Amino acid sequence: MxxxxxxxxxxxxxxxxxxxxxxxxxxxxxxxxxxxxxxxxxxxxxxxxxxxxxxxxxxxxxxxxxxxxxxxxxxxxxxxxxxxxxxxxxxxxxxxxxxxxxxxxxxxxxxxxxxxxxxxxxxxxxxxxxxxxxxxxxxxxxxxxxxxxxxxxxxxxxxxxxxxxxxxxxxxxxxxxxxxxxxxxxxxxxxxxxxxxxxxxxxxxxxxxxxxxxxxxxxxxxxxxxxxxxxxxxxxxxxxxxxxxxxxxxxxxxxxxxxxxxxxxxxxxxxxxxxxxxxxxxxxxxxxxxxxxxxxxxxxxxxxxxxxxxxxxxxxxxxxxxxxxxxxxxxxxxxxxxxxxxxxxxxxxxxxxxxxxxxxxxxxxxxxxxxxxxxxxxxxxxxxxxxxxxxxxxxxxxxxxxxxxKIDAEGYFHFVDRIKDMVKRAGENVAAGEVEAVLLQHPDVADAAVIGVPDPIRDEKIVAYLIPRSPEHAPAEDLIEYCRQRLARFKVPEEILFVEELPRTSVGKIQKHILRQWYKEDP
The missing domain is CATH 3.40.50.12780 (ANL, N-terminal domain)
Known part of the structure; x- marks a missing residue:
């Protein structure tokens, strides 16, 4: 019982x-x-x-x-x-x-x-x-x-x-x-x-x-x-x-x-x-x-x-x-x-x-x-x-x-990502959530969603969709460099796209399958 x-x-x-x-x-x-x-x-x-x-x-x-x-x-x-x-x-x-x-x-x-x-x-x-x-x-x-x-x-x-x-x-x-x-x-x-x-x-x-x-x-x-x-x-x-x-x-x-x-x-x-x-x-x-x-x-x-x-x-x-x-x-x-x-x-x-x-x-x-x-x-x-x-x-x-x-030495659990949100890049598994967490620390980024899209050489490439905090935001090149300084090379996004909003479910979860479709239709 x-x-x-x-x-x-x-x-x-x-x-x-x-x-x-x-x-x-x-x-x-x-x-x-x-x-x-x-x-x-x-x-x-x-x-x-x-x-x-x-x-x-x-x-x-x-x-x-x-x-x-x-x-x-x-x-x-x-x-x-x-x-x-x-x-x-x-x-x-x-x-x-x-x-x-x-x-x-x-x-x-x-x-x-x-x-x-x-x-x-x-x-x-x-x-x-x-x-x-x-x-x-x-x-x-x-x-x-x-x-x-x-x-x-x-x-x-x-x-x-x-x-x-x-x-x-x-x-x-x-x-x-x-x-x-x-x-x-x-x-x-x-x-x-x-x-x-x-x-x-x-x-x-x-x-x-x-x-x-x-x-x-x-x-x-x-x-x-x-x-x-x-x-x-x-x-x-x-x-x-x-x-x-x-x-x-x-x-x-x-x-x-x-x-x-x-x-x-x-x-x-x-x-x-x-x-x-x-x-x-x-x-x-x-x-x-x-x-x-x-x-x-x-x-x-x-x-x-x-x-x-x-x-x-x-x-x-x-x-x-x-x-x-x-x-x-x-x-x-x-x-x-x-x-x-x-x-x-x-x-x-x-x-x-x-x-x-x-x-x-x-x-x-x-x-x-x-x-x-x-x-x-x-x-x-x-x-x-x-x-x-x-x-x-x-x-x-x-x-x-x-x-x-993953579990730390004191038994606390740290969420990494959904299995389906792991980007497989050149033999390495990259957690989309880890890359998103770095991007969200940038003062110009209001929200972020990272996906993997097919790549003929590296299996998948990392693409980030961002909502900027203002129209006068840092360019994509600067944000990619920001990631290079904080992430291993294979985790750095190759492409950053700016959007006004991200597709979400009614409880705020980002619908990444829609982002992948967006990229497929208009890369």
Missing amino acids: DIAGYRTLNTVWAHWVDRQPDKPFLLYEDPSQELETFTYGEMESRIARMAGLFHELGVSRGNIVNLHMNNSPIFYMALLGAARLGAALLCTNPLSSVDELKYLLSHSGAVLSITDRHSAEAIGEAAEACPDLHHILVAAEPEEPLPSERMLPLSASLAGAPDARIHEIGDSEMMAGILYTSGTTSKPKGVIITHANYIYAGETMARGVRLGPDDRQLAVLPLFHGNAQYYSTMSALVVGASIGLTARFSASRYFKQAIRLRATVGSLFAAPIRMILRQPYDPEDRNHSLRAVWFAQSVTQEELRLFSERYGDILLQLYGMTETMGTPLMNPLDGDRRNETIGLPTLGYEVRVVDDAGRDCPIGVPGQIIVRGTPGRSIMKGYYKNEEATRETIREGWLYTGDVA
Whole structure:
């Protein structure tokens, strides 16, 4: 038995509703900055009504419900409403193309979709290729016409639906959600998330940052990704805390939202941190109550220093991925916090760095991160309808992450790069992240992305895409010389290209496959 036990989303939610029905569960700031508060009891009424509507529309155990919209209270109604019936929730990115939606909805076999008026046409068009998708609920104003007769207004449908109170505990290893990972050279893979997975992720985070019932999560990252689901939502739910939710991330308002929502903990990525640092500094922002803001991805030492100087020593770097559920690596909340690293192994996980033969790498030698866990509990159950990919990723109880790191003499893990982001140049492996870190130290560089492109002589050549801080930036030749002074010769970019923005996912990860396509089309 592990920390998740036999609990399900249903039993955890029911416990807190019974114990503290009048306590605030969710404070939601909508796009117009209006604030709405839901107690545990009030949210329970909405969840019960949503479950009742799902039941009327034929949703049952084992079915999949799609949610295709930006952050809103509807996420919690849909996640817990589906769980009540033994169904699972599939969240999709509102920026997805129709072709992408066709694949996700048809591959998952979703039977119902919830969207908003803005995305209704895209869902409607995708649904034509999805025979299992029978109903589309649209969150829209009452007077707004819907583009298709098969679409139902969400508010009116909920008003006429019966309540569905919890009538069965369910199975902790039953599927509760699916998250599709980004596809680059192949189709996205659907990560199966069980009830135990969600609870394990929440417990890992709650214990790592000492979360308690009086804490309030600041959730600004999209709920259709694992970070906001696992770390923000579930850590609050397992301890009976509350959540301050915003419709979207705002760099200029992040700390003002933290103050307004009285948040105590939060979550960010490297890109949002840089966006915050680019804003004019308002000393009033220091009046927040955040005691910890965890983050992932590379942030420079200078950015860490400046953030700490402005907003306090609140950042906490960790490592996790959609497949690991919880955070296998995290800097300690107390003790020696080293935010230039991704931290130390956390309770419940064993982590190694191995070479291509599966042998442990010596100190300081890069290798692949692998994480020991139990499928369906501490790590993903597998990839949906993809046994081959599951076997490739989970081997003898170890999840092979595809990420490269090295361990220092004191046991801290240092992230190097994704395996697919290693540039193979004339027999040498070059970590794109190492080159990016050097470029980001230059005062004229606001952001950087390094890729490898085919080269007839050296296998691959190193190309850097940069966002300059101002139009009067140093020329490419000067930046290449800057790298020569700080990197081994074989790591120095051969070409530097300036762009106004980099292609990113909704949580700020740079889409390097798009950069490679850019270079291929216009080298």
